[in-house]
Amino acid sequence: xxxxxMDYLNSRLMFGMVPGLESTRKLCNALGNPERSFKTxxxxxxxxxxxxxxxxxxxxxxxxxxxxxxxxxxLVSLRxxxxxxxxxxxxxxxxxxxxxxxxxxxxxxxxxxxxxxLTLVSFLYYAEQGVDVVSMEAGMGGRLDSxxxxxxxxxxxxxIGLEHTEVLGPTESAILKEKMAVVEADHRRxxxxxxxxxxxxxxxxxxxxxxxxxxxxxVPAIRTDIKLPNLGRHYIENASLSLAAAESFVHxxxxxxxxxxxxxxxxxxxxxxxxQQLTDKNGVVRYILDGAHNSHAVRRLVETLAEYYxxxxxxxxxxxxxxxxxxxxxxxxxxxxxxxxxxxxxxPRFRELDDLRSELSNLGLKVASEGVLSRxxxxxxxxxxxxxxxxxxxxxxxxxxxIGETVQFLKDDFDGLAFFRGLDPSTNExx
Numbered sequence: 001x002x003x004x005x006m007d008y009l010n011s012r013l014m015f016g017m018v019p020g021l022e023s024t025r026k027l028c029n030a031l032g033n034p035e036r037s038f039k040t041x042x043x044x045x046x047x048x049x050x051x052x053x054x055x056x057x058x059x060x061x062x063x064x065x066x067x068x069x070x071x072x073x074x075l076v077s078l079r080x081x082x083x084x085x086x087x088x089x090x091x092x093x094x095x096x097x098x099x100x101x102x103x104x105x106x107x108x109x110x111x112x113x114x115x116x117x118l119t120l121v122s123f124l125y126y127a128e129q130g131v132d133v134v135s136m137e138a139g140m141g142g143r144l145d146s147x148x149x150x151x152x153x154x155x156x157x158x159x160i161g162l163e164h165t166e167v168l169g170p171t172e173s174a175i176l177k178e179k180m181a182v183v184e185a186d187h188r189r190x191x192x193x194x195x196x197x198x199x200x201x202x203x204x205x206x207x208x209x210x211x212x213x214x215x216x217x218x219v220p221a222i223r224t225d226i227k228l229p230n231l232g233r234h235y236i237e238n239a240s241l242s243l244a245a246a247e248s249f250v251h252x253x254x255x256x257x258x259x260x261x262x263x264x265x266x267x268x269x270x271x272x273x274x275x276q277q278l279t280d281k282n283g284v285v286r287y288i289l290d291g292a293h294n295s296h297a298v299r300r301l302v303e304t305l306a307e308y309y310x311x312x313x314x315x316x317x318x319x320x321x322x323x324x325x326x327x328x329x330x331x332x333x334x335x336x337x338x339x340x341x342x343x344x345x346x347x348p349r350f351r352e353l354d355d356l357r358s359e360l361s362n363l364g365l366k367v368a369s370e371g372v373l374s375r376x377x378x379x380x381x382x383x384x385x386x387x388x389x390x391x392x393x394x395x396x397x398x399x400x401x402x403i404g405e406t407v408q409f410l411k412d413d414f415d416g417l418a419f420f421r422g423l424d425p426s427t428n429e430x431x
Contacts, residue, residue, distance in 0.1 A: 049137045067085055156242070
């Protein structure tokens with residue numbers, strides 16, 4: 001049976017996404033402005049926000065700061081989204097604070113969205129926990145994203161691409177300004193932007209915009225001395241941004257930044273489900289999990305496979321949502337796959353197996369096996385792959401929903417997923 005707090009949160013889904021800060025501000029006032037009790041570093045951008053936020057939180061924690069982390073979506077449980085020093089909020093605290101937000105909303109007669117409610121719960125929790133700083137990933141956008149109410153002096157911008165254009169603007173330039181304007185929620189000076197992943201043209205615009213706000217604009221070089229558990233140049237880029245943001249924050253707090261400590265921290269900081277290698281007790285990589293769910297992300301995936309596994313062809317467990325360009329995704333992946341194992345989860349937005357089979361057939365590709373995603377199905381694929389070549393891991397990709405289910409099935413067998421032990425699955429309708 002679901003808790004009363006979760007019932008309330010799920011009742012918010014009908015309101016969808018509503019850009020604007022009015023409801024969040026009113027509720028913050030009613031709840032005693034918990035967002036003012038800690039410092040905030042905002043992470044905005046089209047791709048790379050989650051890993052950047054996660055790497056940043058780890059570096060700050062290693063420097064002795066009590067650190068909050070706010071991310072979305074979750075893989076297994078909603079509790080993942082709100083953490084303090086890497087420990088997820090407890091189920092009891094989550095439920096209690098959801099009901100606190102509900103009471104305030106009913107008193108004010110406002111109808112906050114799902115994301116606004118979770119943002120407010122995070123503010124209350126970080127205030128209660130007495131955190132020093134929160135690494136806060138924005139949801140959609142910046143200026144009108146509910147996270148903007150927690151006014152931070154440092155903003156990390158990871159990348160810009162065309163997404164949610166109906167809300168953020170029709171061009172990359174408009175989206176850039178919308179995301180950077182997360183700092184306009186307050187007008188204090190001494191702002192710092194840490195910027196990466198932009199074309200020269202957009203970079204010039206970012207610098208000009210920072211200048212208008214009287215803000216510093218740091219464009220860090222991509223470091224060559226970073227070692228990460230997550231494979232891929234894009235994670236090195238994100239970690240480079242995290243290092244620069246952490247250094248800026250540590251200096252602003254009057255402390256000394258320890259670069260070697262930060263690098264050592266990153267060596268063990270694995271952002272789950274994104275180019276993540278799962279290694280067994282004998283040190284053999286058995287699975288690669290990657291939540292690539294569109295053609296842009298698949299391009300990064302295949303670039304990474306070409307670099308780290310040159311000439312290798314994988315047994316691939318693949319599933320995707322109905323609204324994704326599956327034909328393009330499969331075409332990009334085809335040179336790297338020897339056997340296709342198609343799957344789906346019970347989630348209603350998933351593509352049917354017939355549909356996936358037909359997409360593969362259109363490209364002249366065959367299905368090696370198929371079935372609903374389960375532990376049994378994963379074991380069967382692993383067995384087939386091992387008989388073929390026991391040194392090549394199974395690649396699982398196509399959807400973050402699917403990665404979440406896979407993590408749930410495998411978490412007790414791989415230490416790389418130990419964080420998820422003890423977390424009960426939450427509905428994932430609201431990614």
